[in-house]
Amino acid sequence: MPGHNSRLRWLGQALAALVLVIGAAGPWGSAAWGTGARPGAAQKEAPAASAGAAKEDDEVRLGRQAAAALEREYKLVRNVQQLARLRRIGEEIAAVSDEPGYRYTFKILDTEEVNALSLPGGFTYVTKGMLSYVRSDEELAGVLAHEIAHAAKHHVRDLRRRESAANQYVIIGVLSALLLGRLHSSGLGNMLFGAEIVKTAYLNQYGQEAETEADRAGVEYLIKTGKYNPVGILTVIERLARDEERQAGPQLGVFRTHPPGRQRVEALESYLRAQNVSINRRAVQDQLRASARDTSTDDRSAAQVRLGEEVIYETAAGLPEAQRVAARLSQLILDGAEMRDVRVADDEVTVTLRGEALFSVTPADAALVGKPAAEVAQAAARTIAHLLWRAFVEQVS
Numbered sequence: 001m002p003g004h005n006s007r008l009r010w011l012g013q014a015l016a017a018l019v020l021v022i023g024a025a026g027p028w029g030s031a032a033w034g035t036g037a038r039p040g041a042a043q044k045e046a047p048a049a050s051a052g053a054a055k056e057d058d059e060v061r062l063g064r065q066a067a068a069a070l071e072r073e074y075k076l077v078r079n080v081q082q083l084a085r086l087r088r089i090g091e092e093i094a095a096v097s098d099e100p101g102y103r104y105t106f107k108i109l110d111t112e113e114v115n116a117l118s119l120p121g122g123f124t125y126v127t128k129g130m131l132s133y134v135r136s137d138e139e140l141a142g143v144l145a146h147e148i149a150h151a152a153k154h155h156v157r158d159l160r161r162r163e164s165a166a167n168q169y170v171i172i173g174v175l176s177a178l179l180l181g182r183l184h185s186s187g188l189g190n191m192l193f194g195a196e197i198v199k200t201a202y203l204n205q206y207g208q209e210a211e212t213e214a215d216r217a218g219v220e221y222l223i224k225t226g227k228y229n230p231v232g233i234l235t236v237i238e239r240l241a242r243d244e245e246r247q248a249g250p251q252l253g254v255f256r257t258h259p260p261g262r263q264r265v266e267a268l269e270s271y272l273r274a275q276n277v278s279i280n281r282r283a284v285q286d287q288l289r290a291s292a293r294d295t296s297t298d299d300r301s302a303a304q305v306r307l308g309e310e311v312i313y314e315t316a317a318g319l320p321e322a323q324r325v326a327a328r329l330s331q332l333i334l335d336g337a338e339m340r341d342v343r344v345a346d347d348e349v350t351v352t353l354r355g356e357a358l359f360s361v362t363p364a365d366a367a368l369v370g371k372p373a374a375e376v377a378q379a380a381a382r383t384i385a386h387l388l389w390r391a392f393v394e395q396v397s
């Protein structure tokens with residue numbers, strides 16, 4: 001029975017779709033920005049029997065089915081470290097969300113597509129591509145906060161309530177496709193966009209409202225964690241919006257549920273300001289964070305100063321000196337230092353930033369790498385300048 005068959009397939013697609021690829025066009029991000037008490041991870045708290053029963057409602061069941069469909073379609077990444085990071089951050093946010101009682105799950109879809117999605121009931125996914133795309137825990141937290149907000153704010157349930165039973169799967173499929181900002185990208189987009197529906201202005205309207213609410217609620221959750229700087233949401237959306245512009249994909253027209261990138265970015269910026277969040281994009285970029293690493297061996301004492309993944313230089317003065325330099329370097333960058341502010345002083349061994357002596361390469365430091373001190377200083381200055389330049393080019397500064 002071909003009819004029956006194709007209908008099943010269609011239903012399967014719709015279900016998978018209902019998946020709410022809500023995250024898509026790129027909303028989200030966040031960053032460490034303060035300390036504060038935070039509640040323990042909430043999701044462990046299996047609700048008591050009665051509450052649990054209440055939560056396993058139609059909505060959660062639907063989400064569970066869609067999750068199963070999705071996981072038949074996509075392989076999951078089982079990397080222990082990546083999953084631990086994802087769950088740690090996800091659970092911290094879920095605990096302060098509007099629905100802390102859900103049993104949230106956080107999984108990684110094995111695709112290079114940059115995306116994230118959330119299903120009713122708290123089944124949350126990010127793609128492998130998204131994990132590579134984010135530049136800090138704060139940005140990942142922003143993505144997750146946005147997705148968690150869709151579940152915690154019951155966006156799918158509310159959408160379904162607006163529609164007749166007959167339209168529900170269709171609607172959900174459409175919404176998912178719509179919310180998937182990057183329809184032109186493969187994979188998820190194709191699967192979800194399978195249905196050619198026509199529903200629209202209204203769906204559009206709802207979709208935009210849902211996106212705006214998810215962005216805002218995401219910011220609120222992040223603030224509540226007292227740990228993740230919500231500016232991370234902003235920086236991810238900005239980069240995704242920029243990438244979309246460059247890609248010049250198909251015009252989405254009425255199907256464009258995600259607010260156009262720039263408008264969305266501006267709305268977020270205003271919202272962050274209204275929440276008294278200070279917007280410093282550099283604060284949520286690991287590549288612009290300096291750190292110190294002890295590299296001592298039995299024979300010698302030494303420590304590296306790093307900026308992001310790059311080694312700036314190694315000092316024989318040990319870890320405390322490396323930490324001092326790293327802290328000062330981070331601060332000067334946060335304060336807005338640019339590539340042109342990086343110099344080597346007249347003594348040829350002192351690296352300065354904004355006219356301030358950051359460190360001097362000593363003969364002992366130079367001996368560690370077997371090069372002249374002046375050469376080491378030059379290389380260090382070049383590396384710092386290069387990273388600042390890259391940040392500028394990538395518009396995160």
Ligand SMILES: [Zn+2]
Nearest residue numbers: 022023211214
């Ligand atoms: Zn969304």
